[in-house]
Amino acid sequence: MTDTTIDQVDAIARAAKDAFAVTSRTHERTRADWLRRAADAIDADAEGLIALAADETALPASPRLAGELARTTAQLRLFAKVVEEGSYLEATIDHPDATATPPIPDLRRVLRPLGPVAVFAASNFPFAFSVAGGDTASALAVGCPVVVKAHPGHPETSRRMAGVVSAALAEAGAPAGVFALIEGFDAGLALVDHPAIRAVGFTGSVRGGRALLDRAAARPDPIPFYGELGSLNPVVITPAADAARGGALAEGLAGSFQLGAGQFCTKPGVVLVPEGSAVEAALPGLLAPQGRLLTPSIAEGFAAGADRVSGTPGVEVVAGDAAPGGTASRIAAVSAADLVAHADELLEEVFGPFTLLVRYRDDAERDAVLGAFDGNLTATLHHEASEDVTDLVTRLEGIAGRVLFAGWPTGVAVSWAQHHGGPWPSTNAQFTSVGATAVRRFQRPVAYQDAPEALLPDALRESNPLGIPRRVDGVLVLP
Amino acid sequence: MTDTTIDQVDAIARAAKDAFAVTSRTHERTRADWLRRAADAIDADAEGLIALAADETALPASPRLAGELARTTAQLRLFAKVVEEGSYLEATIDHPDATATPPIPDLRRVLRPLGPVAVFAASNFPFAFSVAGGDTASALAVGCPVVVKAHPGHPETSRRMAGVVSAALAEAGAPAGVFALIEGFDAGLALVDHPAIRAVGFTGSVRGGRALLDRAAARPDPIPFYGELGSLNPVVITPAADAARGGALAEGLAGSFQLGAGQFCTKPGVVLVPEGSAVEAALPGLLAPQGRLLTPSIAEGFAAGADRVSGTPGVEVVAGDAAPGGTASRIAAVSAADLVAHADELLEEVFGPFTLLVRYRDDAERDAVLGAFDGNLTATLHHEASEDVTDLVTRLEGIAGRVLFAGWPTGVAVSWAQHHGGPWPSTNAQFTSVGATAVRRFQRPVAYQDAPEALLPDALRESNPLGIPRRVDGVLVLP
Numbered sequence: 001m002t003d004t005t006i007d008q009v010d011a012i013a014r015a016a017k018d019a020f021a022v023t024s025r026t027h028e029r030t031r032a033d034w035l036r037r038a039a040d041a042i043d044a045d046a047e048g049l050i051a052l053a054a055d056e057t058a059l060p061a062s063p064r065l066a067g068e069l070a071r072t073t074a075q076l077r078l079f080a081k082v083v084e085e086g087s088y089l090e091a092t093i094d095h096p097d098a099t100a101t102p103p104i105p106d107l108r109r110v111l112r113p114l115g116p117v118a119v120f121a122a123s124n125f126p127f128a129f130s131v132a133g134g135d136t137a138s139a140l141a142v143g144c145p146v147v148v149k150a151h152p153g154h155p156e157t158s159r160r161m162a163g164v165v166s167a168a169l170a171e172a173g174a175p176a177g178v179f180a181l182i183e184g185f186d187a188g189l190a191l192v193d194h195p196a197i198r199a200v201g202f203t204g205s206v207r208g209g210r211a212l213l214d215r216a217a218a219r220p221d222p223i224p225f226y227g228e229l230g231s232l233n234p235v236v237i238t239p240a241a242d243a244a245r246g247g248a249l250a251e252g253l254a255g256s257f258q259l260g261a262g263q264f265c266t267k268p269g270v271v272l273v274p275e276g277s278a279v280e281a282a283l284p285g286l287l288a289p290q291g292r293l294l295t296p297s298i299a300e301g302f303a304a305g306a307d308r309v310s311g312t313p314g315v316e317v318v319a320g321d322a323a324p325g326g327t328a329s330r331i332a333a334v335s336a337a338d339l340v341a342h343a344d345e346l347l348e349e350v351f352g353p354f355t356l357l358v359r360y361r362d363d364a365e366r367d368a369v370l371g372a373f374d375g376n377l378t379a380t381l382h383h384e385a386s387e388d389v390t391d392l393v394t395r396l397e398g399i400a401g402r403v404l405f406a407g408w409p410t411g412v413a414v415s416w417a418q419h420h421g422g423p424w425p426s427t428n429a430q431f432t433s434v435g436a437t438a439v440r441r442f443q444r445p446v447a448y449q450d451a452p453e454a455l456l457p458d459a460l461r462e463s464n465p466l467g468i469p470r471r472v473d474g475v476l477v478l479p
Numbered sequence: 480m481t482d483t484t485i486d487q488v489d490a491i492a493r494a495a496k497d498a499f500a501v502t503s504r505t506h507e508r509t510r511a512d513w514l515r516r517a518a519d520a521i522d523a524d525a526e527g528l529i530a531l532a533a534d535e536t537a538l539p540a541s542p543r544l545a546g547e548l549a550r551t552t553a554q555l556r557l558f559a560k561v562v563e564e565g566s567y568l569e570a571t572i573d574h575p576d577a578t579a580t581p582p583i584p585d586l587r588r589v590l591r592p593l594g595p596v597a598v599f600a601a602s603n604f605p606f607a608f609s610v611a612g613g614d615t616a617s618a619l620a621v622g623c624p625v626v627v628k629a630h631p632g633h634p635e636t637s638r639r640m641a642g643v644v645s646a647a648l649a650e651a652g653a654p655a656g657v658f659a660l661i662e663g664f665d666a667g668l669a670l671v672d673h674p675a676i677r678a679v680g681f682t683g684s685v686r687g688g689r690a691l692l693d694r695a696a697a698r699p700d701p702i703p704f705y706g707e708l709g710s711l712n713p714v715v716i717t718p719a720a721d722a723a724r725g726g727a728l729a730e731g732l733a734g735s736f737q738l739g740a741g742q743f744c745t746k747p748g749v750v751l752v753p754e755g756s757a758v759e760a761a762l763p764g765l766l767a768p769q770g771r772l773l774t775p776s777i778a779e780g781f782a783a784g785a786d787r788v789s790g791t792p793g794v795e796v797v798a799g800d801a802a803p804g805g806t807a808s809r810i811a812a813v814s815a816a817d818l819v820a821h822a823d824e825l826l827e828e829v830f831g832p833f834t835l836l837v838r839y840r841d842d843a844e845r846d847a848v849l850g851a852f853d854g855n856l857t858a859t860l861h862h863e864a865s866e867d868v869t870d871l872v873t874r875l876e877g878i879a880g881r882v883l884f885a886g887w888p889t890g891v892a893v894s895w896a897q898h899h900g901g902p903w904p905s906t907n908a909q910f911t912s913v914g915a916t917a918v919r920r921f922q923r924p925v926a927y928q929d930a931p932e933a934l935l936p937d938a939l940r941e942s943n944p945l946g947i948p949r950r951v952d953g954v955l956v957l958p
Binding site for chain 1: 504546549550553560564569571572573576579580581582584585586587588591593650691692695700701702704705725853854858861864868872873876879880881882883884886887890891892893894895896897898900902903904907908909910911913916919922923924925926927928929930931946950952953955957
């Protein structure tokens with residue numbers, strides 16, 4: 001363990017600020033090139049990176065880590081496309097209109113980079129939500145230097161990845177200071193406090209995220225904090241779906257909640273099933289053996305959480321190892337009434353291979369359970385076409401950022417329409433940490449009034465030299 | 480004074496939540512109609528509203544308040560257009576792609592309304608930033624019920640306006656609870672704390688805004704707070720501009736900083752002029768007599784602020800009444816060196832008819848002064864085409880959300896490209912409170928994965944029944 005000192009954090013943050021003077025003026029094509037070069041360099045070192053990560057996290061090298069690495073480089077390349085496409089600049093031009101109330105001068109608005117960004121890496125995705133993950137990629141994409149706080153669960157992987165990214169960026173001509181890695185708890189706090197840092201991206205627990213969010217909000221100049229925190233990812237299985245395909249649903253659920261040893265932010269943690277469901281009956285035979293969890297503290301947290309839920313009045317263990325302190329897969333069940341009565345204890349995320357079935361007898365009980373939820377990253381519905389689920393979908397949409405049908409929430413595509421975020425406590429902002437629109441977190445609008453053409457950013461010049469979509473006098477115009 | 484009780488606030492916030500179940504499912508055309516009907520009703524009662532506001536605020540009925548009322552109804556009508564145009568939904572469709580890394584399911588993303596919004600009205604715009612102002616209009620536009628906390632500076636105007644808006648919305652068929660007015664300091668705090676409230680819009684002082692921001696952030700479920708707070712709105716006059724048109728610039732400055740008795744959030748509060756400038760020489764003859772300020776506490780704050788700045792070492796009063804405690808217009812001046820030495824005292828907004836000239840001798844002094852600024856709503860440059868101001872514009876862009884050329888910052892157009900926001904403390908978020916994009920503050924993304932067509936919102940159905948611009952498989956498609 002080599003914690004970064006506070007003085008080093010200061011020097012790194014100042015260097016990031018200096019780099020911002022350069023990165024904030026780079027051409028879109030230049031930054032797209034940086035992202036692609038970083039992706040190529042990561043791919044070139046894939047074997048070494050995956051071996052290190054497998055050793056440090058206990059996640060299987062293949063397909064788990066190999067897939068995650070491929071996802072990570074695909075993500076960098078998607079953001080390169082986003083930058084080149086140019087809509088992310090939200091370029092908007094109003095020509096003068098003296099007849100408007102009040103009169104409109106020549107006004108041109110564009111999104112500019114916010115400044116150096118602090119990124120707190122996650123434990124459970126040593127590549128995709130870590131040193132070169134989505135937060136880093138989306139911040140670099142828009143011209144923000146990045147300082148990553150490594151997760152202590154995979155320090156060697158983090159250092160190797162930082163070396164690969166730093167070298168690739170330097171070779172691509174990016175300025176010194178555009179990217180750096182720090183390590184250590186106190187160094188992370190100093191980073192959030194540093195005046196040069198203009199935003200924070202975080203993936204982790206509600207407790208840790210809340211502490212950093214409060215810290216960012218308490219600065220003399222509060223800065224935006226984008227936390228991807230805890231989520232229960234409720235799944236609703238209707239009586240008709242249970243009757244039609246209970247066995248297949250049980251298999252799907254067993255696969256999803258145990259994937260990666262249940263260490264996904266989108267793990268289905270609470271599943272609403274009809275009383276006496278075929279799903280519940282089929283589950284006991286479907287549990288897989290589990291290896292060690294990511295870190296000793298995650299293993300302790302899992303055991304404590306699974307025991308806490310299992311020991312709550314009305315809860316029974318229906319499958320898996322119920323021995324206190326165990327780390328094997330476990331499924332518990334509770335009635336809708338008991339869930340509602342003990343919502344505070346039962347509706348708290350248990351990170352690891354555990355899920356809670358909630359047995360409901362009718363729509364009213366089901367809706368009462370859903371009413372007890374706070375926000376989630378996802379909500380999933382398994383129903384049959386014969387059922388009217390309009391109101392149910394509205395309820396699910398109210399408590400989640402992504403609503404899935406006939407699927408399982410683990411597995412988050414990286415695409416233009418993806419949204420990985422939801423009401424508190426799953427996130428604390430109306431933004432995503434995955435997908436094309438993640439860049440908006442690190443941009444701020446600037447309007448230019450009556451600016452001479454030569455002083456306008458390229459995106460706003462009359463001739464549209466970037467060839468990007470723009471809104472002109474209220475009308476969207478394609479290049 | 481009839482303060483709303485805490486019980487009443489609770490009932491009002493609950494009613495807003497109930498209304499949200501309806502407003503969140505309304506058709507775009509329906510909400511556009513609500514906004515236009517409210518605008519028509521306000522126009523129909525213009526005479527009475529203006530008379531009340533003139534009496535309560537001491538602002539002149541014409542052109543000041545008549546213009547503000549026209550601006551307010553134009554704003555409601557602009558948001559009706561924004562809703563109908565549909566880009567504000569950011570509708571995005573990714574069709575399935577099994578070849579992507581990782582594979583992409585059918586994913587469709589749209590922005591949905593956040594929930595009931597609390598709006599804290601401003602003192603200085605009894606119409607445009609008050610009961611039926613931009614925050615209210617943009618929240619209603621996207622389907623969020625609104626509870627307005629009236630500003631105590633114009634209670635009768637607020638009540639009358641609330642009556643007009645409530646009646647118009649009810650006649651248009653909007654649900655009960657969609658709009659309400661509350662009064663009183665404690666009622667406002669209770670509103671920010673209320674679980675049903677999902678966001679806060681605020682226009683006012685840094686101190687008041689910071690207190691509410693901290694309160695919103697400290698909730699068990701933190702909610703977004705959008706504050707439009709304090710701004711110095713720096714103006715830079717170059718030597719060439721001063722030489723070419725110092726007299727005209729002095730007239731422009733005198734008009735801008737005294738407009739509405741200096742009670743604009745965009746008042747030019749600090750003006751960088753070359754040492755020995757023609758602007759400074761011409762100012763003393765240009766001061767206008769001032770009437771009473773908006774409220775007794777604003778008058779006290781103005782006198783205290785103007786006296787504080789005037790009494791800071793190195794500062795001299797160059798025009799206007801320097802008598803302690805006065806409310807007449809005043810212009811002070813200070814050297815660049817003294818400004819930098821006493822930045823904490825001098826770079827604090829004085830709300831009212833006061834501005835501070837900062838005399839600089841060269842570019843280095845000018846840049847040192849700009850380096851002492853925090854964030855601002857605006858920054859203005861007066862230069863001549865013969866001067867290279869590229870670096871200077873970069874500096875201004877770094878400390879402001881709107882950069883103006885050859886103009887004055889008072890007067891904020893309501894349009895698609897407007898941005899009224901800037902780095903802390905002028906605002907605390909990367910959003911605007913004026914212009915089309917103000918709606919984004921009150922929306923959250925939701926993605927639907929593999930949803931049956933019939934369960935999708937209209938905006939995301941394959942046939943595009945709303946006829947709106949959408950991004951399909953990464954490509955922007957016009958209707």
